[in-house]
Amino acid sequence: MNEKIETPYFLIDKEKLEKNFEDMYVAFKNKWKNLIIGYSVKTNSLPWIINYFKEKGAYAEVVSKDEFELAKALGFSLNNIIYNGPIKSEKTFIEALEGNSILNIDSFTEIEWLKKNKPKNQRMWEIGIRINFDLESMCPGETVMGQMGGRFGFNYENGEFFNAIKELEKLEYIKISGLHLHNSTKTRSLNVYKDISEMAIKIKEEFKNLNFKYIDVGGGFFGGLKDKPQFLEYAKVITEILEKKYSKDTTLIIEPGASLVASPISFISKVISIKNVKENRILTINGSCNNINPLMRDKKFNIKFKNDLTARNIIKNQIIAGYTCMENDILLCLKNEKELFLNDEIEFLNMGSYTMTLSPLFIEYFPKVIVKDKDKYSIARERWAVKEFLQKNYL
CATH class of the missing domain: 3.20.20.10 (Alanine racemase)
Incomplete structure (x- = not known):
């Protein structure tokens, strides 16, 4: 790949x-x-x-x-x-x-x-x-x-x-x-x-x-x-x-x-929309608590930004929110951090334990899984789509 x-x-x-x-x-x-x-x-x-x-x-x-x-x-x-x-x-x-x-x-x-x-x-x-x-x-x-x-x-x-x-x-x-x-x-x-x-x-x-x-x-x-x-x-x-x-x-x-x-697996998502609500800047990503915190626990995430943020401004409050229609689908509240833009990618680290197994088929279906072996990449699971969701269902 x-x-x-x-x-x-x-x-x-x-x-x-x-x-x-x-x-x-x-x-x-x-x-x-x-x-x-x-x-x-x-x-x-x-x-x-x-x-x-x-x-x-x-x-x-x-x-x-x-x-x-x-x-x-x-x-x-x-x-x-x-x-x-x-x-x-x-x-x-x-x-x-x-x-x-x-x-x-x-x-x-x-x-x-x-x-x-x-x-x-x-x-x-x-x-x-x-x-x-x-x-x-x-x-x-x-x-x-x-x-x-x-x-x-x-x-x-x-x-x-x-x-x-x-x-x-x-x-x-x-x-x-x-x-x-x-x-x-x-x-x-x-x-x-x-x-x-x-x-x-x-x-x-x-x-x-x-x-x-x-x-x-x-x-x-x-x-x-x-x-x-x-x-x-x-x-x-x-x-x-x-x-x-x-x-x-x-x-x-x-x-x-x-x-x-837990430690060898991460989850990568990107910013898909930005809006301001009161004093907060809300960034919606195409991932969710469904993927990495399905039990909605009070949890701190270790993250890495995939883009170079060096030259960007500091923003007081940035809320990283998931794609679902649930108000509590909030993953991170960034305080006084570099400004994130559309399509910036966020890597959530240490995400291999009780995430894929517990992830529900709610609003979006299972994301793909990629294996990195040194500098080579391969697919371990394709993204689920409607075909997979409909299997063994009868109308």
């Missing part, structure tokens, strides 16, 4: 993506020899990205029947899929077990499925179990769940985890082979992973009859940001605790998403 790329579009920097993956792999592999990296499909489900990580040797970490089917369609073998989450279907649940997927059960509904179904050919089904525990009390103010507690897995404090273990032990064709400890946090701090790892130790000590083949600490790491914890720091905190009770023959599973894809 030598021609100028028409905005708006997402831009994947393949070199940065490669560096994030290699840095993570080397950091954890040097600390724990039996390592599985499961890419979190929900974080960015663009097929090009999922396929990229497949070619790097990562597993697909999926959390629904549709994501399970997507991983299969993209060529993942069943034994290279990690199946988590509360919305598995019974059909794909059994298929995953029969295909030796890594499957972490989440609820008593799934235990009922195990009671209803039995493996073929007198074999054992190996499962993992997700534990729900009070991480907030260990890391006050750091979790997304807060005092209410998380929604996923079997709760440790009220005895449901213990009850689930007892129910599973009644099934002679079930072997509990893994422990899943993922938690959603606001801080992604090293202290969080210290306490998650300590919980894995506690379960090992309390349930001596269980022989875990793998410990899955989940994801939620920072990645590619200089002022945040680095992959080696996470690896060191986790493994130095686990090795107190677990052999390094145990497999360590990590499930990164944002730490791999």
Whole structure:
């Protein structure tokens, strides 16, 4: 692609993506020899990205029947899929077990499925179990769940985890082979992973009859940001605790998403109209919060201007607004910055995480996605138009 790329579009920097993956792999592999990296499909489900990580040797970490089917369609073998989450279907649940997927059960509904179904050919089904525990009390103010507690897995404090273990032990064709400890946090701090790892130790000590083949600490790491914890720091905190009770023959599973894809992907848009309202200069771009802030959170963006602004005047208030008809589709308020003109391009940095996956088909459809590999550019996804929007609709 030598021609100028028409905005708006997402831009994947393949070199940065490669560096994030290699840095993570080397950091954890040097600390724990039996390592599985499961890419979190929900974080960015663009097929090009999922396929990229497949070619790097990562597993697909999926959390629904549709994501399970997507991983299969993209060529993942069943034994290279990690199946988590509360919305598995019974059909794909059994298929995953029969295909030796890594499957972490989440609820008593799934235990009922195990009671209803039995493996073929007198074999054992190996499962993992997700534990729900009070991480907030260990890391006050750091979790997304807060005092209410998380929604996923079997709760440790009220005895449901213990009850689930007892129910599973009644099934002679079930072997509990893994422990899943993922938690959603606001801080992604090293202290969080210290306490998650300590919980894995506690379960090992309390349930001596269980022989875990793998410990899955989940994801939620920072990645590619200089002022945040680095992959080696996470690896060191986790493994130095686990090795107190677990052999390094145990497999360590990590499930990164944002730490791999956030920093290498940006979004490029341009100014399409300018008007003055009261004391503000409003610049509408052909991008939107729909593209890069679909949950409309109070968010600060790192941006770069693609045009040379050196000789321009300073403007007191410039509001960067999205293309939608929603008054709150405001991306930036620039204070005392260089004046922007029509067709000026703005690059929003670190836009690879929970943007494309959550973007709605509202007013405009999905923008194109471009891959930059050194000085070469290629298309990972064409812009959606009316044809794509109308697919599988009936009039």
